[in-house]
Amino acid sequence: MKNHDLLLEAAALFFGLSLISVGGTIGLLPELHRFLVEARGAMTSREFANYVAIAQAAPGPNILYMALFGFHIAGLLGAVVCLTAVTLGPVLMTLLACRAEQKFRDHPWREIVLRGLAPVSIGLLATGVWTISSSFPDWKTWALCLIAFVIFLRTKVHPLWLIAIGAGLGAVIL
Amino acid sequence: MHYQPTLRELFLAFLQIGVSSFGGALPWARRILLEEREWLDDKAFTEMLTISQTLPGPNIVNLASYYGTRHRGALGAGAACLGLLVVPMVIVLALAMIYLKFAHFSQVKGAILGMTAAATAFMYSQAVKLSKPFSQNAIAVALAVATFLIGIVLRWPMPLVLVACGAVSIGLAFKGRV
Numbered sequence: 001m002k003n004h005d006l007l008l009e010a011a012a013l014f015f016g017l018s019l020i021s022v023g024g025t026i027g028l029l030p031e032l033h034r035f036l037v038e039a040r041g042a043m044t045s046r047e048f049a050n051y052v053a054i055a056q057a058a059p060g061p062n063i064l065y066m067a068l069f070g071f072h073i074a075g076l077l078g079a080v081v082c083l084t085a086v087t088l089g090p091v092l093m094t095l096l097a098c099r100a101e102q103k104f105r106d107h108p109w110r111e112i113v114l115r116g117l118a119p120v121s122i123g124l125l126a127t128g129v130w131t132i133s134s135s136f137p138d139w140k141t142w143a144l145c146l147i148a149f150v151i152f153l154r155t156k157v158h159p160l161w162l163i164a165i166g167a168g169l170g171a172v173i174l
Numbered sequence: 175m176h177y178q179p180t181l182r183e184l185f186l187a188f189l190q191i192g193v194s195s196f197g198g199a200l201p202w203a204r205r206i207l208l209e210e211r212e213w214l215d216d217k218a219f220t221e222m223l224t225i226s227q228t229l230p231g232p233n234i235v236n237l238a239s240y241y242g243t244r245h246r247g248a249l250g251a252g253a254a255c256l257g258l259l260v261v262p263m264v265i266v267l268a269l270a271m272i273y274l275k276f277a278h279f280s281q282v283k284g285a286i287l288g289m290t291a292a293a294t295a296f297m298y299s300q301a302v303k304l305s306k307p308f309s310q311n312a313i314a315v316a317l318a319v320a321t322f323l324i325g326i327v328l329r330w331p332m333p334l335v336l337v338a339c340g341a342v343s344i345g346l347a348f349k350g351r352v
Contacts, residue, residue, distance in 0.1 A: 018230065018231050018232075019230050019231070020230055021230050022227075022229070022230045022332060022333040022336060024232070024332055025232045025233075026332075027331055027332050027333075050273070050274070050277070053286075054266065054270050056290065057196070057269075057286045058262070058265060058266045058269045059192070059193050059194060059196050059265060060192050060193065060195060060199070060259075060261075060262025060263070060266055061192065061198075061199045061232060061234045061235065061258065061259070062198060062199070063232040063234075063235065064259075064262060064263055064266045067266060067267065068266065068270055071270070079263060079267060080263075083263060086231075086232065087231070087232065087235045087255065087259070089230075089231065090229065090230055090235055090236055090239070091231075091235060091236075091251060093229055093230065093231070094225075094231070094236045094239035094243065094251070095239060095243050095248055095251055097225065098225075098239070098240050098243040098244055101225065102244075112347045112348050113344055113347070114220075114221045114224055114225075115352060116340070116343040116344035116345070116346065116347030116348070117224045117228065117340050117343060117344065118220045118221075118224055118308065118352075119305070119308065119314045119315070119318035119321065119343060119352065120224075120317060120318070120321045120336065120339045120340050120343050121220070121224040121227045121228075122220070122223075122301055122304050122318045123317070123318040123319065123320070123321025123322040123335075123339065124227055124321060124325065124332065124335065124336065125200060125201075125300075125301050125304070126298065126301045126318075126322045126325075127322055127326055127332070127335070128200075128233075129197075129198065129294060129297040129298055129301065130322070130325070130326045132197060132198070132290065132297075133298075134326075136287075136291065137287070141287055141288075141291050142291075144288060144292065144295075145292070145294050145295045146295070147295075148292045148295030148296070149299055151295075152296055152298075152299035153299050153302060153303075159194075159196075159205070159293070159296040160194060162292045162296070163196050163292045163293050163296070164289075165292070166289050166290075166291055166292030167285040167288050168288070169288050170284040170286070170287045170288015170291070171281040171282075171285040171288065172284070173284070173288075174283075174284035174287045174288055
C-alpha cells in the first residue's frame, strides 16, 4: 500500500507541474528529480537518468518518461496513472483554448499575435532539440548528426532509414 | 478549407506520429500531417505549433488535443491523444525492461547514441523547413535565431524566453515588420 500512497502523491505533483510547464516539459526534470530521488528516495539518480534517456531514445513523445517513473513506483497501473496525471490538465486547457480561439477567428489581433509568435516558437523548438544534442559525448556523434542534417535538407529520404543507419554506425564507431 | 479527418483517421495519424517519433514528436507531426497526408499547410501548422507551445503541458499532447478539437471536438482530442500515447507507452515500457538487461553492452549504448544523432538531425532539419515561409524576412529569421541563442546560451527558462521574445516579436508584427 505504501507504493500507492507514493503514486497518489506523485500523480498530484505531476498534475500540478503540468499546468505550469509553459514551453514544454523538459524544464520540469530538475523538479521531478528533486521529488523522486532526493525527497522520496523512490529511485536512484542513475535510474532516473536512465529512464529519461530511454524515453528519449524510444519512439514516442519524450513525456513517456512519466510512464517509466510511474512504472517504477507501482507497475502498469502506476505508468497509466502518472501519464494521465501529466496530460489531463493540458488536454482540457487546450480544449478550452481552441474553443476560445475559434471565436476570435477573424479578429485582427489573432493574426498579429500568431504571426509574431511564429519565429519565436520555431526558435523554442530548436532550443528543445538542443537540450538533446548538448548531451552528445564526442565529435564523432556531432559529425554523424551534421551529415544526417545535410541529407535531410537535401533529400526526401524517410527519417527512419537514416535513424536505422545511425543505430548501425553507432554500434560500430560510437 | 483544410481536410477534415474522421475520428478514426485522427487516431491513426497520431498513432503513426507516436510510433515514429524518435527524438521529439513535434517535427514528426509536421512530416506526417503536412508532408505525407497534406491535411494542412505551413501557415496552419505553424499557428497550431505556436498555440501548443504557448499553453502549458507537453507540446505534442497540446498539439494533438488542439488538432483533434479543431476537427472533431472533445472526442477528436481524445482520439488523437490516445493514438499518440497508448502504443508508444507499451513500447517504451517493453524497451525499458530490455534496456535495463543489456545496458552494459557498449554496442547498445553506441547504437542508441547513433540513433539519437540521426533523430536530432531530423528535428533540426524540420525547424529549418518550418522557417521557410518567412525566410525572406530578415527580422523574422533574426527573431528565431535570437530565441534559440537566448535559450541555449543564457539558459533562460522556457516561459521567460517565450514572454520576452514573444513580446518583442508581437510588437514587431503589429508594426508590420514580421
